[in-house]
Each structure stands twice: as C-alpha cells, then as structure tokens.
Amino acid sequence: MATAERDQAAAERYDPAAFEAAWAERWVAEGLFAAEDPRTSTKPKFYCLDMFPYPSGDLHMGHLEAFTGGDVVARYKWMRGHNVLHPIGWDAFGLPAENAAIKNGIHPRAWTYPNIEQQAASFKRLGMSFDWSRRFNTCDPDYYRWTQWLFLRFFEAGLAYRKAASTNWCPSCKTVLANEQVVGGRCERCGTLVTQREFVSWFFRESDYAQKLLDGMEQLKGWSEHALTIQRNWIGRSEGADVTFRVAETGEEVTVFTTRPDTLWGATFFVLAPEHPLARRLVAGKTRETMFEEFLDLVRRRSEIERAAVGKRKESFFTGAHAINPVTGKQIPIWCSDYVLMGYGTGAIMAVPAHDPRDFEFARQEGLEIRVVIQPEGQTLDPAVMTQAYDGEGVMVNSAHLDGTATPGGITRVVDWLEEQGIGTRRIRYRLRDWNVSRQRYWGCPIPIVHCPTDGEVPIPVEQLPVTLPDVEDYKPAETGESPLAKKTEWVNTTCPRCGGPAKRETDTLDTFIDSSWYFFRYCAQPDDAPLDPDLVNAWMPADHYTGGIEHATGHLIYSRFFTKVLHDLGLIGFDEPYPSLLNQGKVIMEGAKMSKSKGNLVAPSAIIEQYGADTARATMMFAGPFEADVDWADVSPQGLFRWLSRVWRFTVENASRMGAGEASGESALRQATHRAIQGVTEDHERFRFNTAIAKLMTLSNQIGENLGAPDEEVAEAIDALLRMLAPVCPFITEELWHRLGRDGSILKASWPAYDPALTKAETVTMVVQVSGKVRDRIEVPADIGEARMRELADASENVRKHIEGKEAVKVVVVPPKLVNIVVR
Ligand code: ANZ
Numbered sequence: 001m002a003t004a005e006r007d008q009a010a011a012e013r014y015d016p017a018a019f020e021a022a023w024a025e026r027w028v029a030e031g032l033f034a035a036e037d038p039r040t041s042t043k044p045k046f047y048c049l050d051m052f053p054y055p056s057g058d059l060h061m062g063h064l065e066a067f068t069g070g071d072v073v074a075r076y077k078w079m080r081g082h083n084v085l086h087p088i089g090w091d092a093f094g095l096p097a098e099n100a101a102i103k104n105g106i107h108p109r110a111w112t113y114p115n116i117e118q119q120a121a122s123f124k125r126l127g128m129s130f131d132w133s134r135r136f137n138t139c140d141p142d143y144y145r146w147t148q149w150l151f152l153r154f155f156e157a158g159l160a161y162r163k164a165a166s167t168n169w170c171p172s173c174k175t176v177l178a179n180e181q182v183v184g185g186r187c188e189r190c191g192t193l194v195t196q197r198e199f200v201s202w203f204f205r206e207s208d209y210a211q212k213l214l215d216g217m218e219q220l221k222g223w224s225e226h227a228l229t230i231q232r233n234w235i236g237r238s239e240g241a242d243v244t245f246r247v248a249e250t251g252e253e254v255t256v257f258t259t260r261p262d263t264l265w266g267a268t269f270f271v272l273a274p275e276h277p278l279a280r281r282l283v284a285g286k287t288r289e290t291m292f293e294e295f296l297d298l299v300r301r302r303s304e305i306e307r308a309a310v311g312k313r314k315e316s317f318f319t320g321a322h323a324i325n326p327v328t329g330k331q332i333p334i335w336c337s338d339y340v341l342m343g344y345g346t347g348a349i350m351a352v353p354a355h356d357p358r359d360f361e362f363a364r365q366e367g368l369e370i371r372v373v374i375q376p377e378g379q380t381l382d383p384a385v386m387t388q389a390y391d392g393e394g395v396m397v398n399s400a401h402l403d404g405t406a407t408p409g410g411i412t413r414v415v416d417w418l419e420e421q422g423i424g425t426r427r428i429r430y431r432l433r434d435w436n437v438s439r440q441r442y443w444g445c446p447i448p449i450v451h452c453p454t455d456g457e458v459p460i461p462v463e464q465l466p467v468t469l470p471d472v473e474d475y476k477p478a479e480t481g482e483s484p485l486a487k488k489t490e491w492v493n494t495t496c497p498r499c500g501g502p503a504k505r506e507t508d509t510l511d512t513f514i515d516s517s518w519y520f521f522r523y524c525a526q527p528d529d530a531p532l533d534p535d536l537v538n539a540w541m542p543a544d545h546y547t548g549g550i551e552h553a554t555g556h557l558i559y560s561r562f563f564t565k566v567l568h569d570l571g572l573i574g575f576d577e578p579y580p581s582l583l584n585q586g587k588v589i590m591e592g593a594k595m596s597k598s599k600g601n602l603v604a605p606s607a608i609i610e611q612y613g614a615d616t617a618r619a620t621m622m623f624a625g626p627f628e629a630d631v632d633w634a635d636v637s638p639q640g641l642f643r644w645l646s647r648v649w650r651f652t653v654e655n656a657s658r659m660g661a662g663e664a665s666g667e668s669a670l671r672q673a674t675h676r677a678i679q680g681v682t683e684d685h686e687r688f689r690f691n692t693a694i695a696k697l698m699t700l701s702n703q704i705g706e707n708l709g710a711p712d713e714e715v716a717e718a719i720d721a722l723l724r725m726l727a728p729v730c731p732f733i734t735e736e737l738w739h740r741l742g743r744d745g746s747i748l749k750a751s752w753p754a755y756d757p758a759l760t761k762a763e764t765v766t767m768v769v770q771v772s773g774k775v776r777d778r779i780e781v782p783a784d785i786g787e788a789r790m791r792e793l794a795d796a797s798e799n800v801r802k803h804i805e806g807k808e809a810v811k812v813v814v815v816p817p818k819l820v821n822i823v824v825r
Contacts, residue, residue: 014649016613020732024124024614032746033129035085038539046082047540048074049520049579051548051556052089054096055115055137059122061588061595061621061633062549064605068618068729069585069627069690070547071128075728076685078129079752085540087523088123088130090116092139094512095173095189098443102476108443112139122606126614127731129748134523138515139443143522145466146531147515148448150563152459153570155449159205160437162457166275166342167436168303169197174477175440176201178511179433180234180555185303196300199481201438202447202508206562210235210430212576213561222545222581224628230553236431241415243350243424245270247282248322248331254278257345257429260355262407262414265399266373267350270323270334271362273342274299274315282319282334292317292336299338307338310357314339316366325350326423327400337362343433353389354381360389373398374407435559437511442475442484444509452496452503461497467505483507516556517563520578538574546579557582583688586630588621595633608638615730616642622690622729645733648701648726651708652719652737659719659741661712667759670707673700674718675759681725682752690729697726721753769794770821771803785817794820 027033038045050070053063074086092112101111116137123130136143154160168177172192176199181188214235217228240259247254254272258264272279274296283292295317299307306312315338322331339358340349353363353370363370370383374394381390396405396414405413418424438447446467448460460467470491475484485507486492496503518531524540525533548556560578568576587594590601608617620638624631664671677700684693704718727734727747738747763783767790769776777797781790791814794800800822807824814820 012650012653014646014733016615016732019736020127020614021125023732023735024127027127027129027746027748028124028132031133032748033084033086033131034133035131036083037536038083038085039535041083043081043083045540045544046074046077046084047543047545048077048084048086049523049543049546050086050088051546051552052091052516052519053119054094055090055092055112055119056096056100057115058118059126059605061603061605062585063119064126064617065588065621065627065631066547066549066585067123067128068126068621069583069688070545071126071618072622072685072690072728073545073547073688074129075731075748076752078748079724079727079750081751084129085523086129086131087134088120088128088132089135089519089523090119090137090139091512091516091519092116092137093144093444093509093515094439095175095441095443096512098441098475099173099189101443108475109139112137112443125609126605126618129731134526136519136522136526138445138512138519139469141466141468142526142528144445144469144515146522147445147510147518148460148465148467149462149531150518150567151445151510151514152448152462153572154204154566155457155459157566157570159208159566160202161205162200162202164198164200165203165436166196166300167199167201168194169199169481170194173441174479174481176436176438176481178436178513178555179304180513180558182303182305185305194303196303197481199438199440201436202506202510203434204437204562206435206558207430207432209562209565210237210432211428212565213432213558216561216565216577219577219580220582222583224550224582224584227550227553227557227582227584230550231558234432234554234558238429238431240427240429241418241424242346242427243326243418245323245326245350247278247334248324250282250321252278254323254348255346256348256350257427258350260352260408260411261418261424262396262399262402262405262411263352263355263373264325264327264350264414264418265396265402266352266354266371267325267332268353268369268371269332269351269363271340271349271351271359272319272334272336273340273347274317274336274338275342276336276340276347278348279319279336282321286320288317288320295336302338304341304343308341310361312339314358314362314365316362318366333368335362335366344431345429354383354386355389355391357389357391360386371398432558435511435562437514438508439511440481440483441477441509442469442472444512445469445515446485447506447508447510449506450494450496450503451506452499452501454501455496455498455503458496458498458503464497469509483509485509513556513559517560518567520560521567521573532572534573541573542575542577543579544581546582547585548582550584584628586625586628588631588633590632591634592632603633612638612642613732615645615732619645619694619729623694625691627688627690644698644701645730647705648722649733649737651701651705652723653740655708655715655719656741658712659716661716664711664713664717666714668707668710668714670703670710670714670718672759673703673707674714674721675755678721678725678753678755679760682755685728693725694729697722723747724750724753765817767793767817768819769797769800770819771800772823773821774803776800776803781817783817787814787816790814790816790820794822 074084077084097112098108101108168182170187172190182194238259241261242255244255317336319334321334351359353359354372372381375397376394396402448467450458452458492505521532521537525536527533564578565576567573595602616638619641624636677696680696681693723734734747764780765783767779767781776799810825811823
C-alpha cells in the first residue's frame with residue numbers, strides 16, 4: 001500500500017476518542033437539547049422524564065442503564081418530530097448523600113455539590129440529551145423554598161399534622177423512617193434492623209387519598225401489571241365490617257375490624273395489639289403490670305414485618321379479662337400479642353382460629369379453643385385434628401339462624417344482619433397509612449413552622465421563605481433522636497410570626513421523598529414567585545414517559561402520585577396523575593450478584609468510556625437484554641459492540657462518495673432488507689425493545705456489507721437509514737458520520753426514516769400437506785412460518801382431516817416452510 005493510502009486508512013479508523021467529547025461539548029453549547037415552548041411549538045410535545053439521581057458519588061452502571069434508556073426514547077422522539085422535554089436535576093438532600101458524607105468525614109454540602117458536578121460531567125460525556133437550562137438541585141434554597149411553600153399549603157389544608165406515634169427507628173442512621181423505607185424489617189439505606197420508638201412527628205394525610213390513588217390507577221395504562229399490583233397491595237383495600245364487643249369485667253366497648261364477619265360465631269378469643277390503650281387499662285394495678293411492661297419492651301424490638309409473618313413465634317400476654325362475643329354471648333379471653341398491629345384497623349381483632357392462619361397458630365401455641373363455623377363442600381373439619389386453618393369457601397355452620405349461608409358470597413347478608421342488630425357496620429379499610437415526613441437529620445429541607453407557647457404551631461409567612469438550612473459544626477445524627485439543628489440555639493430561638501413572643505423553630509427536617517414528589521413540575525418552568533407555572537405544567541404534563549426503578553413502587557411512585565392529586569385538589573394543576581407511562585429498568589449485576597465495591601466486582605461506566613467510548617458503553621447496555629430484565633455484566637461484550645461500530649464506521653467512510661446518489665427504486669434484496677429493518681426497528685422503539693432494535697441494525701449492517709455491489713442509490717439508502725436508526729443509541733458516531741457525509745444540522749433533528757410497505761411484505765411460499773406421503777392440501781404461508789403454526793394449519797385443513805379421521809397419527813414430519821407429512825396407521 002502506498003503511504004498516502006495507509007495514512008488515509010489510519011485517519012479513517014473508528015476512534016471515538018477523536019470526536020465524542022468534542023460533540024458532547026458542542027451539543028450543550030449550541031443548546032441542541034433545549035425544549036421549545038409547548039404552547040407555541042408546532043410539534044407535538046413529549047415529556048421524557050427520568051427519576052433524577054442522588055449525588056452519592058460518580059455515576060454507576062445502574063445510572064448508565066436507566067438514563068441511556070430514557071435518552072434513547074428522547075432522541076427517538078425528537079427524530080419522530082416531537083418537541084421533547086428531557087430534563088435533569090439532582091435529588092440532593094437526604095440520607096443517601098448525608099450517610100456518604102458522614103462516612104467520608106466531610107460536610108454534606110461539601111460532599112454533595114462536587115458530586116453533582118462530577119455526575120453532570122459524566123452525563124454530558126455520555127451524550128445525554130438533557131435540556132441543561134432547566135437543571136436544579138433540591139438542596140438549593142431556590143428549590144426548597146417552594147418545598148416549604150407546598151408544605152404550608154398542605155398544612156393549611158389540614159393535610160399536614162403533628163402527632164405522637166410509635167414509628168420506625170433506624171438505630172444506625174438514627175432517624176425515623178417511613179414504612180416505605182423499611183424493607184424486610186431493615187433500613188432501606190443501611191440494612192440495620194429497624195426498631196419501634198415513640199416520637200412526635202409530622203405526618204401527611206396520605207391515607208385520606210387511598211381510594212383516589214386506587215381509582216387513579218385506571219389512568220396508568222403504560223405501567224406494567226407488576227408495578228400496578230405492588231401499588232394495589234400496598235394501598236391494600238379491604239372490605240369488611242367493624243364489630244363491637246364488650247369487656248365482661250368493665251363493660252367498656254371495643255371494636256374490631258374483620259374481613260370475615262361470616263366467621264363471627266367462631267371467634268373463640270380476642271387479641272389486642274400490645275400498644276392498644278385498652279391493654280394497659282386491663283392490666284393496670286394487677287400483679288402482672290410489671291411483666292406487661294417487660295412484654296412491651298420485647299415487642300418493641302421486633303419489626304412489623306416480623307410481627308405480622310405467618311409461621312413466626314407470637315409473643316403473648318393474657319390480660320386476665322374477657323370479651324363477650326356479641327352473637328354467641330359467650331365470654332372469650334382477651335390476649336395481647338404482637339401479631340396484631342396497632343397501626344391497622346382498630347388494633348384489636350376477634351380471633352377465629354379455625355379459619356385464620358395466624359389465629360390458628362396462636363390458638364395451638366396457647367392451647368385455646370378452635371371452633372369450626374365454615375364447612376367446605378363434601379368435607380367435615382374436625383378441630384381436634386386440624387393442622388392448619390381452613391380459609392377457603394364453604395357453608396356457614398354453628399352460626400345460629402345463618403347456618404347454611406354460602407360464603408364468602410353470603411358475607412353481605414351477614415353484614416346486613418349485623419347492622420340491623422346494631423352489632424356491626426360495613427367498613428372499608430386501607431393498609432396505606434399516613435406518611436411520616438419528619439426526619440431527625442441535618443441534611444434536609446427545614447420545616448417552616450414555629451412552635452409558640454401561645455399560638456401553637458404557626459406557619460412561617462410566605463414572604464419569609466425560605467427558612468434557610470443553617471450551617472452547623474456537628475451535623476451527625478444524635479442518639480436521642482433530636483435533630484442536629486436543635487443544638488443551634490441562635491437559630492432555634494425566634495419570635496412567633498403571629499404574636500411576636502418568643503418561640504422555637506421546628507428542628508426536624510423533611511423526608512427527602514417530599515423533595516422528589518414535585519420536581520417534575522418544576523422542570524416545566526421555574527418561576528421565582530411560585531413553585532410551578534400552571535400554564536406550562538398543564539401544557540407539558542402529564543409526562544409521556546417515565547423511566548426508573550421498580551423499587552420505588554411503594555415509595556416515590558406513590559408519594560408523587562399523592563402530591564399530584566393534592567395539588568390538583570388545591571386547584572394548582574389541571575390533571576391528577578403525573579405519569580401514566582412508566583418503564584422500569586432491570587438491575588445491573590455481576591456474575592449473579594450485586595455489583596459493589598466490597599465485592600470488588602464493580603465496573604464503572606467511566607472505565608468503559610475510556611476504553612471504548614460512550615457509544616459502545618450505551619450500545620452494550622441497551623443490547624444486553626430486554627430493558628426491564630436484569631443485566632449480568634459478565635455476559636456482555638463491549639468489545640463485540642465496539643467491533644460492530646467499527647464496521648459501520650468503515651463501510652460508511654469507504655462509501656461516502658456514493659451517498660449523493662438519487663432515490664432508489666425497485667425491489668432488490670438490499671432494498672427489502674432496508675425497509676424491513678425500518679419497520680422492525682420502529683416497532684421495537686415503540687415498545688421500548690432497544691435490544692432487538694440493535695439486533696436488527698446489526699443484521700442490516702451485515703446485509704449492507706454483503707451488498708456493496710448494489711447500485712449507489714440502494715447502498716446510499718441503506719446506510720442513510722442505518723445511521724438515522726442508530727442515532728438514538730449511538731449519538732456520537734452517527735453525528736460524526738452525518739457531518740462527514742456533508743449533511744446539514746444535527747442528526748438528532750433529522751427525520752426518522754419511513755418504510756415502503758410494498759417492500760416489507762413477507763414473502764409467501766406454498767406449503768404442501770401430505771398424509772402418509774400423499775398430497776392432500778396446498779396452503780400459501782409466510783416464508784418465515786414456524787413449525788407450530790404449520791401444524792396448526794395442517795390440522796385445520798378439511799381435506800387433511802378427512803384422510804386422518806379414525807386413524808392414529810404415528811409420526812409428523814415438518815420441514816419449514818414447505819412440508820408437513822402426517823404418517824397415519
Ligand atoms: C376475623 C377473621 C377470620 C379474619 C378469618 C380473617 C380471617 P386484610 O385482608 O389484610 O385487611 N386484622 C385486622 N386488624 C388487624 C391488625 N391490626 N393486626 C393484625 N391483623 C389484623 O386483613 C383483615 C383481617 O386481618 C381481619 O379479618 C383480621 O382478622 C385481621 F377467618 O377477622 B380477620
């Protein structure tokens with residue numbers, strides 16, 4: 001080879017380092033990703049939202065996956081002619097950042113901001129098409145001022161209140177946790193076993209919205225059934241009845257909630273949650289009072305999950321008192337046990353051991369009576385030999401005049417009767433509880449409330465917002481459960497905005513999940529006199545696409561739906577569901593295990609970018625499998641993707657001079673391949689099947705390679721389509737080639753290719769059906785037909801049926817797509 005040719009070959013080698021970073025800079029500098037005003041834009045709007053990141057370090061593989069997925073959608077929508085809003089910000093307050101800061105011995109602020117810059121730089125380097133002009137951090141006073149403003153709207157509307165309650169306490173993070181932040185009895189952040197502790201805390205009345213949250217699910221058409229089920233169960237609607245019992249010894253009334261009022265005749269004992277106020281009254285002044293306190297101590301050390309589980313030992317304490325079963329008139333013993341939770345229903349239950357698994361376990365443990373009141377069809381349950389509760393359908397027995405009622409269908413009849421008798425009332429209850437939003441931590445949004453000895457809880461006047469988070473020396477959480485802010489006395493001591501007298505500031509900060517419950521409104525516009533611009537919010541929202549982890553199904557994804565409904569009810573916005581389409585990415589793992597520093601199996605996106613470039617990092621992640629499935633990084637090959645991109649690079653550069661050719665016509669193999677790829681990749685993008693889209697692009701690039709001898713127009717058409725379709729996943733290589741081909745503007749704003757349906761029709765062939773070697777039918781079928789479908793068609797043929805009737809098929813030979821031979825005897 002001559003030197004000049006060799007030089008040219010070298011210059012034309014695929015070298016992403018030579019252009020990726022420069023393009024990343026240029027896109028941002030030119031404002032390529034800026035959304036247009038949706039009220040005046042001629043393009044249909046598309047709001048592409050990603051769950052914004054915690055700035056707890058540099059980007060990890062989970063970020064690479066989730067944000068690339070969102071970016072592919074955003075870029076695809078630009079190319080389909082949409083006005084895309086694809087914003088970014090940082091969820092920068094709260095435990096994740098703070099715990100990391102404490103571990104590293106530096107102030108949360110000094111830890112958080114540099115991390116944000118680092119992540120922002122990495123996002124840019126990855127080519128994320130964010131509208132950077134809308135960027136904000138939730139720990140900026142300009143943002144949390146409006147978090148406080150919203151808190152005050154909730155407070156005024158009676159949706160924020162303060163009460164003493166037994167709450168989840170993480171002994172390691174030294175803070176209260178919401179139920180959603182306790183996973184399997186452990187702190188979601190640090191894994192420590194969560195205990196119960198009494199605190200005066202702020203709550204949001206989320207439980208008032210339980211039914212609205214369920215009803216709203218009708219609108220969530222683009223959510224997976226899995227995500228919907230998790231939320232439905234978390235909200236936990238139960239239909240049943242409240243039934244009132246009387247304490248035999250004292251005459252006081254106590255109500256239970258039951259979903260099975262049809263089993264009332266089988267209630268042989270009664271159980272109170274240990275924390276139930278009646279429990280303490282019943283043991284008061286008795287010799288067992290101190291033992292009861294010890295019992296309570298024991299119970300407090302167990303998590304709710306442990307307490308509620310079937311098959312776990314149940315702590316028990318007999319109160320010595322009895323309740324009167326309102327339908328049998330019998331006295332039944334009142335016990336206390338930890339399997340009854342204070343926070344659900346009324347905190348008291350009628351125990352029906354024959355038909356409830358946990359009551360059965362408790363009865364066996366304590367030797368209590370078991371009485372069968374539901375008899376299954378064709379069986380006779382005998383309490384003496386039962387090994388488990390029977391909770392299925394059956395007919396009521398031992399239930400006086402209701403004997404013979406079929407259940408659970410007949411429950412309505414039972415409740416009607418209970419209501420008539422004044423024993424019970426129909427009741428719907430939800431598992432969803434009010435949201436505990438107080439955190440005894442430094443790094444959060446200060447609660448804009450002052451405690452005044454005269455006026456009580458007084459809101460800070462709006463014009464005085466934000467209540468700035470003061471700097472403190474000692475930001476570590478305290479054993480006492482008191483916020484570090486409490487030590488800052490000059491900040492705490494203030495005057496009451498109402499009476500001017502001395503007062504104290506609230507020292508708890510807000511749960512960071514409040515910050516993230518409304519951020520997507522602020523992306524639409526950032527007015528400086530309101531949290532949101534209703535005009536623009538109503539123009540952009542509901543968001544069209546939301547990408548994020550399914551682990552948020554019972555937390556963020558409920559909180560933010562709740563916020564949206566409240567803001568709607570307060571008249572601030574015109575819709576009540578924030579994101580009807582939700583796509584949950586899978587996890588990135590390594591050889592079956594979680595990636596982590598301690599395991600030493602951590603792969604950083606930056607390492608892949610350095611070795612192969614951002615396009616390869618993005619493509620590898622998207623090609624690794626269906627977006628929603630877990631990705632095992634040990635199974636994927638960045639090298640393979642890099643080689644493929646090198647090939648695309650090479651044939652594009654080498655055929656650059658042919659690209660100006662005119663329009664292609666005819667039905668050649670290459671044209672058909674091109675148009676089938678356009679059809680397939682488009683369909684894949686519409687269903688977020690990024691991996692199969694890439695596979696089809698690989699096939700197309702092979703077909704291009706095999707057909708370089710085709711006329712210029714056909715090669716040009718194929719390469720042009722390939723580049724456009726590759727652009728959402730690999731924006732850099734496609735942009736660089738686009739410019740080398742002398743095309744105008746960014747490929748991001750080029751149009752998505754269209755296919756000619758005449759060229760995508762699947763070919764058909766004639767399938768022959770034989771019975772024992774004799775031709776009995778001929779059927780036109782698609783050339784890519786599968787074996788199962790061929791057999792179906794053969795079996796459905798009239799003539800074939802006639803010839804196999806009454807005979808036994810001993811063998812079926814299928815040779816796709818042309819032959820089915822049924823051998824009969
Ligand atoms: C009697 C009974 C008989 C019950 C039977 C069930 C089956 P869901 O469906 O989850 O709403 N329960 C009520 N309050 C409770 C509490 N605070 N802690 C623990 N368990 C409680 O569950 C409702 C059922 O859970 C109620 O119906 C009650 O037991 C129990 F064959 O009442 B059932």
